Amino acid sequence: MSRTGFINARLVDPASGRYEFGNLLVEDGIITDLGSRLFADAIPDGIEIVDCRGQVLCPGLIDMRVFTGEPGAEHRETLRTASLAAAAGGVTTFIVMPNTNPVIDDVALVDYIERRARDTGIVHIHPMAALTKGLGGREMTEIGLLKEAGAVAFTDGDRSLNDALIMRRALSYAAHFDALIVQHAEVPELSHGVMNESELAGRLGLSGIPAVAETIMIERDLRLLELTGGRYHVSQVSCAASVDVIAAAKKRGLKVTCGVSAAHLSLNENDVQSYRTFFKISPPLRSEDDRRALVAGLAEGTIDVVVSSHDPQDAEAKRHPFAQASYGAIGLETLIASCLSLVHNGEITLQRLLGALTHVPSDLLGLGTGRLAVGLPADLVLIDIGASWIVQADGLRSISKNTPFDDRRLQGRVLRTVVGGRTVYTQD
Amino acid sequence: MTNADAQTKPLFPHRHLLGIEGLSTSDITSLLDLADTYVVQNRQVDKKGSVLRGRTQINLFFEASTRTQSSFELAGKRLGADVMNMSVSSSSIKKGETLVDTAMTLNAMHPDLIIIRHGDSGAVELLSQKVGCSVINAGDGSHEHPTQALLDALTIRRRKGTLEGMTVAICGDILHSRVARSNILLLNIMGARVRVVAPPTLLPKGIERFGVEVFHDMRRGLEGCDIVMMLRLQLERMSGSYVPSQREYFHYYGLDYEKLAFAKPDALIMHPGPMNRGVEIDSAVADDINRSVIREQVEMGVAVRMAVLDALARNLPNERPL
Numbered sequence: 001m002s003r004t005g006f007i008n009a010r011l012v013d014p015a016s017g018r019y020e021f022g023n024l025l026v027e028d029g030i031i032t033d034l035g036s037r038l039f040a041d042a043i044p045d046g047i048e049i050v051d052c053r054g055q056v057l058c059p060g061l062i063d064m065r066v067f068t069g070e071p072g073a074e075h076r077e078t079l080r081t082a083s084l085a086a087a088a089g090g091v092t093t094f095i096v097m098p099n100t101n102p103v104i105d106d107v108a109l110v111d112y113i114e115r116r117a118r119d120t121g122i123v124h125i126h127p128m129a130a131l132t133k134g135l136g137g138r139e140m141t142e143i144g145l146l147k148e149a150g151a152v153a154f155t156d157g158d159r160s161l162n163d164a165l166i167m168r169r170a171l172s173y174a175a176h177f178d179a180l181i182v183q184h185a186e187v188p189e190l191s192h193g194v195m196n197e198s199e200l201a202g203r204l205g206l207s208g209i210p211a212v213a214e215t216i217m218i219e220r221d222l223r224l225l226e227l228t229g230g231r232y233h234v235s236q237v238s239c240a241a242s243v244d245v246i247a248a249a250k251k252r253g254l255k256v257t258c259g260v261s262a263a264h265l266s267l268n269e270n271d272v273q274s275y276r277t278f279f280k281i282s283p284p285l286r287s288e289d290d291r292r293a294l295v296a297g298l299a300e301g302t303i304d305v306v307v308s309s310h311d312p313q314d315a316e317a318k319r320h321p322f323a324q325a326s327y328g329a330i331g332l333e334t335l336i337a338s339c340l341s342l343v344h345n346g347e348i349t350l351q352r353l354l355g356a357l358t359h360v361p362s363d364l365l366g367l368g369t370g371r372l373a374v375g376l377p378a379d380l381v382l383i384d385i386g387a388s389w390i391v392q393a394d395g396l397r398s399i400s401k402n403t404p405f406d407d408r409r410l411q412g413r414v415l416r417t418v419v420g421g422r423t424v425y426t427q428d
Numbered sequence: 429m430t431n432a433d434a435q436t437k438p439l440f441p442h443r444h445l446l447g448i449e450g451l452s453t454s455d456i457t458s459l460l461d462l463a464d465t466y467v468v469q470n471r472q473v474d475k476k477g478s479v480l481r482g483r484t485q486i487n488l489f490f491e492a493s494t495r496t497q498s499s500f501e502l503a504g505k506r507l508g509a510d511v512m513n514m515s516v517s518s519s520s521i522k523k524g525e526t527l528v529d530t531a532m533t534l535n536a537m538h539p540d541l542i543i544i545r546h547g548d549s550g551a552v553e554l555l556s557q558k559v560g561c562s563v564i565n566a567g568d569g570s571h572e573h574p575t576q577a578l579l580d581a582l583t584i585r586r587r588k589g590t591l592e593g594m595t596v597a598i599c600g601d602i603l604h605s606r607v608a609r610s611n612i613l614l615l616n617i618m619g620a621r622v623r624v625v626a627p628p629t630l631l632p633k634g635i636e637r638f639g640v641e642v643f644h645d646m647r648r649g650l651e652g653c654d655i656v657m658m659l660r661l662q663l664e665r666m667s668g669s670y671v672p673s674q675r676e677y678f679h680y681y682g683l684d685y686e687k688l689a690f691a692k693p694d695a696l697i698m699h700p701g702p703m704n705r706g707v708e709i710d711s712a713v714a715d716d717i718n719r720s721v722i723r724e725q726v727e728m729g730v731a732v733r734m735a736v737l738d739a740l741a742r743n744l745p746n747e748r749p750l
Binding site for chain 2: 197198199200201202203204205206207208210274275319320321322323324
């Protein structure tokens with residue numbers, strides 16, 4: 001039996017509210033004991049010791065929105081390279097989007113992702129399956145069979161399901177399987193632009209995407225959800241009005257949840273200034289007022305989860321005039337560090353932030369992890385939340401280096417990442 | 429200006445001309461003053477100078493253009509530069525694959541000045557980061573067209589004596605117009621009062637914070653104006669997508685004598701060309717020699733581009749003694 005004691009840790013478990021100095025025991029990959037009284041008398045002989053030196057030991061992070069290039073565009077990112085980046089970012093489980101070539105819309109392809117993830121990845125990886133065949137927005141996929149095969153939720157990824165009839169049926173049908181429907185909320189007809197519709201877009205001569213394009217789609221879907229029942233999740237909200245709409249729907253008792261990306265929490269449209277294509281993401285970065293509303297929405301719980309929205313794009317795809325450049329930014333490795341600035345600025349508590357990155361997404365997806373609890377797999381991350389570092393794009397582990405945080409100083413460094421009791425990353 | 433002055437204080441302290449944004453009153457005044465001297469030179473029998481002798485100028489046009497490209501070509505030749513025209517067909521660069529590569533290839537030929545037009549906003553700035561020479565923006569998407577704004581300013585200044593205090597109404601498709609953006613910036617810098625006149629669908633969001641007064645009613649917008657600046661409206665935008673029809677557009681926003689009567693009696697009519705006669709401007713108005721300065725704008729265009737080429741070349745390394 002392998003036994004590891006994590007000692008002198010600041011144990012932070014958002015699910016139970018635990019925040020105490022203590023120790024944690026892992027036996028054969030499972031958490032078997034933890035707390036301030038564990039090892040109070042003596043540390044038992046013959047166990048491996050990890051001295052946490054007073055740093056935060058919390059459940060490994062769970063990232064609900066990651067794109068890779070596998071299968072089909074492995075030059076951008078593979079499941080393996082994404083898992084290396086994830087481990088370095090403290091992420092022990094991430095969910096890949098079905099927007100690959102071929103699209104993950106079939107049981108065999110879900111099997112393929114699960115197998116490749118197991119064989120090549122160093123963290124847990126699960127797929128979301130396509131909500132419509134070929135992401136075409138016309139026909140539902142085999143929601144029941146795909147779920148049985150291991151798909152944790154259903155989405156068209158970076159495409160909005162625009163057809164109200166198909167959305168209504170998908171919500172209604174999925175409810176029977178308790179399957180989560182995840183929408184990229186954007187009315188396509190209003191979204192022909194390339195950045196937030198604003199004075200800045202006007203000055204830059206770029207076509208804008210109005211915030212209402214997102215809010216209108218969410219409002220429509222919520223009306224449908226009221227008819228159908230079921231569980232509906234907005235993958236990313238980007239503006240204040242969407243937060244308000246979701247808060248009101250939750251008050252009405254609808255089973256709606258939503259996420260926000262780390263980029264939208266810390267950047268705004270002004271970062272696009274002078275056509276920096278690494279800040280071209282979907283939905284677009286909005287105004288500073290919107291960013292503040294997102295932070296507030298996360299703090300008060302209207303926004304449930306935080307995602308990296310990791311989307312690797314090679315330099316060629318970004319080295320274009322702004323309108324021609326691809327959307328997307330990588331974010332796995334900078335996920336926790338970019339969010340911790342909100343904690344350091346006092347805008348959100350550490351427990352709330354970590355909750356949105358651990359047990360909340362776990363519960364939404366039915367993973368059964370994301371907690372420091374006896375009997376659960378030891379997916380853990382050790383973080384020095386005060387350590388500052390400067391992001392160097394070239395040093396990041398993703399194959400693609402399109403980070404919006406290049407050369408930025410971030411505060412918060414992952415020291416060690418543990419998956420199922422096995423250390424998969426330590427800071428050099 | 430003496431030699432010593434020129435060495436200590438550059439006439440135009442910028443490496444590129446990417447836009448009007450970032451220029452100062454004195455930058456613009458210097459260019460206009462210099463352009464005035466070229467207007468004189470261009471009216472002589474011997475129009476040829478030599479300040480760009482030995483320099484290589486490349487006109488790199490990713491978007492078809494007749495007048496701007498020939499204006500830059502003539503400007504360069506009159507200053508003694510070797511001018512090469514490159515028109516890159518829009519289809520081969522539709523996705524922009526070769527955009528940066530094209531620039532790098534040209535850069536390897538050691539040009540001194542590259543003039544670029546591209547259909548995407550920001551494309552010229554992107555290319556300027558990849559080359560070692562001076563870059564002039566000849567129009568990028570809906571962003572800027574600085575030499576057009578400068579030639580408009582020169583035209584106004586020569587006719588009216590000044591830009592300061594002039595009331596200028598810019599009319600038409602402001603949303604898609606780089607000419608409008610550059611003119612709004614320049615006229616504000618030079619102390620003019622700027623109005624924009626357009627239906628709401630052809631105005632960018634937040635236009636009221638660009639330093640302009642917004643009018644949807646053309647008659648009210650033209651009231652008391654010194655300058656009426658018309659913009660071209662692309663025909664495909666007039667079939668229901670932005671405005672219902674050509675007929676309706678001309679009725680409300682076309683410049684005819686009836687609407688022009690609201691402007692000052694000596695108001696000038698300008699148009700960057702090419703015109704859609706009968707769409708945004710009545711044919712007779714466009715040709716009215718007492719009011720229209722549209723052909724004069726073309727003449728000023730060559731002079732202004734000579735001034736810009738000259739000013740930027742003065743900052744290039746290995747400067748010849750003046």
